[in-house]
Amino acid sequence: MHAKSYSEVTSVDQSSPARSPRRPLYYVQSPSNHDVEKMSYGSSPMGSPPHPFYHASPIHHSRESSTSRFSASLKNNMNRNGNLSAWRKLHRPPGYDEEEEDDDDGDNDGDRDSKWNRKFRLYLFLFVLFVLLFTVFSLILWGASKSFHPQILVQSMVFEKFNVQAGSDPGGVATDLMSLNSTVRITYKNPATFFGVHVSSTPFQLHYFQLQIASGQMEEFYQKRQSSRKVTTSVSGHQVPLYGGISAIGNWRDQRQDGVEVLLNLTVAVRSRAYILGRLVKSTFHTKITCPVTLSNKKLGKSHSFNKTCTYN
Numbered sequence: 001m002h003a004k005s006y007s008e009v010t011s012v013d014q015s016s017p018a019r020s021p022r023r024p025l026y027y028v029q030s031p032s033n034h035d036v037e038k039m040s041y042g043s044s045p046m047g048s049p050p051h052p053f054y055h056a057s058p059i060h061h062s063r064e065s066s067t068s069r070f071s072a073s074l075k076n077n078m079n080r081n082g083n084l085s086a087w088r089k090l091h092r093p094p095g096y097d098e099e100e101e102d103d104d105d106g107d108n109d110g111d112r113d114s115k116w117n118r119k120f121r122l123y124l125f126l127f128v129l130f131v132l133l134f135t136v137f138s139l140i141l142w143g144a145s146k147s148f149h150p151q152i153l154v155q156s157m158v159f160e161k162f163n164v165q166a167g168s169d170p171g172g173v174a175t176d177l178m179s180l181n182s183t184v185r186i187t188y189k190n191p192a193t194f195f196g197v198h199v200s201s202t203p204f205q206l207h208y209f210q211l212q213i214a215s216g217q218m219e220e221f222y223q224k225r226q227s228s229r230k231v232t233t234s235v236s237g238h239q240v241p242l243y244g245g246i247s248a249i250g251n252w253r254d255q256r257q258d259g260v261e262v263l264l265n266l267t268v269a270v271r272s273r274a275y276i277l278g279r280l281v282k283s284t285f286h287t288k289i290t291c292p293v294t295l296s297n298k299k300l301g302k303s304h305s306f307n308k309t310c311t312y313n
Contacts, residue, residue, distance in 0.1 A: 189228035
């Protein structure tokens with residue numbers, strides 16, 4: 001029986017009419033740990049070598065025991081390696097192609113990357129669009145603000161004190177020293193309809209040509225939209241050395257004339273700064289003012305009206 005080949009056993013079974021046709025018998029061998037990875041689900045029972053025994057009960061028992069051993073070996077291999085690849089390979093259907101699975105995984109990764117790229121481009125486009133619209137809106141506000149230039153008017157100036165006396169400068173040089181006090185009144189108006197302004201200025205200065213004889217600083221303030229105010233600033237000088245620069249004063253002292261008149265220039269630069277959208281949009285206005293004024297000791301305490309004689313730049 002052991003010497004017969006599988007073909008001979010098959011021919012004997014087909015030639016004996018007394019016996020009923022039997023199904024070819026096979027046995028299952030328990031795979032090793034490395035063989036589990038190489039096994040496939042589609043193996044046919046006909047591929048197993050024939051078993052020389054014909055009794056059903058021992059073969060059935062052997063098949064069950066071998067199947068149990070195979071399942072236990074498979075579980076041990078899964079627990080040892082922590083890898084489910086063998087189980088997955090055993091449960092794949094016949095004709096399954098691993099390359100197609102890899103291609104599907106690559107396609108899925110490509111789809112995810114493509115979706116992420118599309119989302120990124122969308123968000124980038126929205127961000128650029130928002131920046132562009134905000135820039136255009138800011139430029140519109142900035143351009144609109146330029147049409148609301150502050151209105152500044154120097155109304156009057158009053159000389160309250162004027163005095164000239166002999167003395168010397170800090171270096172000990174003998175010269176005439178002049179002291180005076182005066183007050184300048186201006187009107188400031190903010191015609192803007194949607195923003196207020198912060199107002200500051202350079203010092204008010206009184207010059208006789210290039211000689212500065214008095215100065216004063218205007219206080220900073222905030223002007224609300226569509227509102228106006230009157231600002232008063234003190235302009236004074238204390239013991240300013242003249243060095244003979246004002247001939248009218250020298251003649252007045254030497255000849256004992258009744259009065260002295262000196263033509264002076266009052267200058268100031270006013271800066272108005274508007275914050276339209278917080279610190280993001282800023283609009284600045286500069287106004288330089290020059291006003292001619294006559295200093296006369298006979299008109300102390302009287303208001304000198306400029307009456308549109310000032311220059312605004």
